[in-house]
Amino acid sequence: MTGTATPRGARLSRGARRAQLLLAARDVFADQGYHAAAMDDIAERAGVSKPVLYQHFPGKLELYQALLTTYAQELVDRVSGAIERTDDNKERVQAAVAAYFDFVAGEGRAYRLVFESDLRGDPEAAAVVESALDRCIDAVAGAVTTDAGLDQDRARLLAVGLVGLSQVGAQFWLDSEQRVPRDEAVALMASLAWRGIAGFPKLTEAEQA
DSSP states (O other): OOOOOOOTTOOOOHHHHHHHHHHHHHHHHHHHHHHHOOHHHHHHHHTOOHHHHHHHOSSHHHHHHHHHHHHHHHHHHHHHHHHHTOSOHHHHHHHHHHHHHHHHTSGGGTHHHHHSOTTTTSHHHHHHHHHHHHHHHHHHHHHHHHHHOOOHHHHHHHHHHHHHHHHHHHHHHHHTTTOSOHHHHHHHHHHHHHHHHTTSOOOOHHHHO
8 A cells, every 4th residue: 555654743543543554664664674674764654753653663573573463364364264255175276376366466565574574584473474374274274174084184285285386376476567367377376276186076974974
């Protein structure tokens, strides 16, 4: 999102001000990375003084972690929602792949905070990203375990493959200037994934019992 600044002196509720500061920080971190970004840059982008920024976030690390947590959860919600939306496995694969494409194409390049962070060496930041990845994998693995009759370890391995394919494919699509239309790109990647997962047919309710 652009235009995150508001006129200096404009009065906002605490929640609205925090949201505005997070949007400004997202834009600055996405443009510059964590290490190059400065609180001055974020305050300027938001149209506030540094003291106002520090009233909400004690430091750059806390601000970055708040953003990272927000967008990591958004990714998990997208993938989990895609899996839960249908009982049809082919549609689940398509929806899961689409969730990653929609996430990387989202406003403000927030995906860079999750997938391309230059703060992955920080234990807390790394833990947030790893937790999000694990929950996305768990969402896929849960469906595969139930529907294909695989044990947890094998279902999780398949889920890692689908999540990795979706993430890398979506990032490449975005970095290559989206030369393939979004819907066609999703269909291509989903077709590739489905040809593998279709080898593990959905069990009937009697077989699952």
